[in-house]
Amino acid sequence: METELTKILNIEVPIIGGAMYPCSNPELVAAISEAGAIGIVQPLALTYVWGHDFREGLKKIKSLTSKPFGMNVLLEKSSRTYEKRMRDWVEIALEEGCRFFITALGNPKEIVQVAKAAGGYVFHDVTERKWALKAIENGVDGLIGVNNRAGGHAGTQSPDDLFAQLKGLKLPLVCAGGIGDEKDFRRALEIGYAGVQIGTRFIATKECRAHEDYKQAIVAARESDIVLTERVTGIPLSVIQTPYVKQIGTKASALARYLLRHRKTKEWMRLFYNLRALFNMKRSALRGLSTKDYWQAGKSVEHIHKIESVKDIVGTFRGQGGQVPG
Numbered sequence: 001m002e003t004e005l006t007k008i009l010n011i012e013v014p015i016i017g018g019a020m021y022p023c024s025n026p027e028l029v030a031a032i033s034e035a036g037a038i039g040i041v042q043p044l045a046l047t048y049v050w051g052h053d054f055r056e057g058l059k060k061i062k063s064l065t066s067k068p069f070g071m072n073v074l075l076e077k078s079s080r081t082y083e084k085r086m087r088d089w090v091e092i093a094l095e096e097g098c099r100f101f102i103t104a105l106g107n108p109k110e111i112v113q114v115a116k117a118a119g120g121y122v123f124h125d126v127t128e129r130k131w132a133l134k135a136i137e138n139g140v141d142g143l144i145g146v147n148n149r150a151g152g153h154a155g156t157q158s159p160d161d162l163f164a165q166l167k168g169l170k171l172p173l174v175c176a177g178g179i180g181d182e183k184d185f186r187r188a189l190e191i192g193y194a195g196v197q198i199g200t201r202f203i204a205t206k207e208c209r210a211h212e213d214y215k216q217a218i219v220a221a222r223e224s225d226i227v228l229t230e231r232v233t234g235i236p237l238s239v240i241q242t243p244y245v246k247q248i249g250t251k252a253s254a255l256a257r258y259l260l261r262h263r264k265t266k267e268w269m270r271l272f273y274n275l276r277a278l279f280n281m282k283r284s285a286l287r288g289l290s291t292k293d294y295w296q297a298g299k300s301v302e303h304i305h306k307i308e309s310v311k312d313i314v315g316t317f318r319g320q321g322g323q324v325p326g
Contacts, residue, residue, distance in 0.1 A: 001318065004172040005195035008121055008141065009100055010068055012036035013318050014195030015185075016144075016174060019072030019102065020152070020296070022049040023203050023210045026057055028310070030064035031207040035314035040070040040102060043089045050209070054089050058096040071098050075106025094118045102144060109138040123174065127155035129165040142172040144197055150177030151200045151298030154228070154238045163191050180300030185317045200298045206309045214295050215307050217242070223302040229294070240295045 005014040017024075017032035019042035026046065029039035039061070046057040061069055071093045076082055090101070090111060101115050104125035112122045116139070123142035124135035132143050145162045146155040155162065159175050166173050175188040176197035188196045203210055204218045221240050228236035229245060239245060 003189070003194045005142070005174065008172065009038055009070075011038050013314055014189070015314060015317060016040060016070070016102070016195060016197040017202055018176065018197045018199030019045075020199050020203065021045045023199075023208055023214075025050050025207075025209040026052065026060045027064065027209065028202060028205065028207045029069060030061045031205075031310040032202065032314070033061075033067040033069050034065040035311045036067075036318065037314050038068055038070055038100065039065075040072050040100075041093070041098070042072050043086065055092050055096065058093065058098070062096065068100065069098060070100035070102060073101050073103045073108075073111050075103055075108065075111075077106060090114060094120070103135075103140070107138060108135060108140055112139040123172075125176070126166070128157065128162070129169075132166055132169055136169060136171065140171070142174065142194075143169070144174045144176045145193070147175065147177040149299040151226075151238045151296045151300075153235065154298065159188060159193075160191060163193060167192060177298055178300050180303030182316050182319065184300065184303060198300075200296075200300050201304055201313060202310065203297070204304050204307045205313065206307060217295055218297055218301050218304055219306060221297060221301040223299045226297060226299050226301065237294075238296060238298055240297050240301070242295065245294065 001013050003014045006012065013036045015037035017029065017037055017039040019040040021042050022045050024040070024042040024045040029041055032039035041058065041061070043054060046052050047054055050057070052060065071090070073086060073090060094114065099118065099120035101111055101120060101122045102125065103111050103122055108122055108124050115122050121141040123144050124140045125144045125146050126132040126135060127146050135143065143166060145166055147159045147162050148155050148157055149159065154177060157165070159178060163173060172194040173192070174195050174197050175191070175193040179185055179188060179196045179198045180201055185196055200218060202208060204215045208215070217240050225241050226238055227241045227245065229239055230236055
């Protein structure tokens with residue numbers, strides 16, 4: 001299944017395991033890479049949720065697979081402490097052999113510089129063409145097209161429409177959102193994507209350490225159960241509509257929306273929302289069904305019908321190989 005993505009990353013199947021807070025435990029990341037795709041480390045999940053020292057967490061992943069892994073870099077500017085910590089994590093990742101970085105929510109220029117100096121590659125999350133152009137100006141090697149079927153902070157465009165916007169930019173394009181089974185995977189390759197990024201499907205796996213109730217909620221959910229809520233991070237987040245989500249609604253308060261727009265309060269509000277979201281989503285993923293759950297998931301739940309091993313899932317997708325389009 002050779003595509004631009006497999007050639008760049010030296011992997012067997014053009015699948016990126018999406019970095020998920022709080023669900024990307026080391027065993028899951030390693031299993032995705034070991035199966036022939038590439039697992040991506042989410043630093044806050046590794047340290048805050050699963051309790052690993054960052055370097056030791058990477059060493060654990062490396063003890064479970066000798067295959068390549070990547071790292072997610074959220075370019076969040078609301079906290080200087082976080083910015084410094086993320087820079088340190090990138091340096092540690094490079095020292096531990098990571099050569100693939102996925103950036104989001106800011107200017108990737110600094111990460112591009114340090115990664116390329118070490119022979120690495122950087123792909124950037126984009127939801128529309130204008131952000132892709134800015135990322136290209138700063139030297140990225142590929143683009144993750146986050147569409148309106150993704151979990152977490154989704155885009156607004158369909159996979160087809162987003163590809164049409166980005167296809168002339170002469171960089172590998174990855175489809176992020178809506179990949180629940182092998183048919184979705186094959187469809188993305190037929191559109192022209194060099195690969196896919198999968199998140200929700202890998203939560204409902206044996207290797208993921210999220211609570212069983214979360215996994216079963218994904219299996220039970222249909223596409224119509226996925227809603228966008230502003231009440232977690234202040235901007236629309238794709239989640240499963242639990243009774244709690246339905247009860248409190250999905251819109252941020254008028255005061256919160258004002259403070260998020262106002263120049264003098266925007267950074268403080270983003271920090272407040274981020275800290276609250278870190279705690280709430282960690283709690284929801286690790287405990288059983290309660291009265292206050294936010295379970296991130298994308299519209300790919302429509303085609304997820306059981307909990308399987310990562311190896312079996314990637315193996316099924318690999319079976320859609322043969323002559324890959326493009």
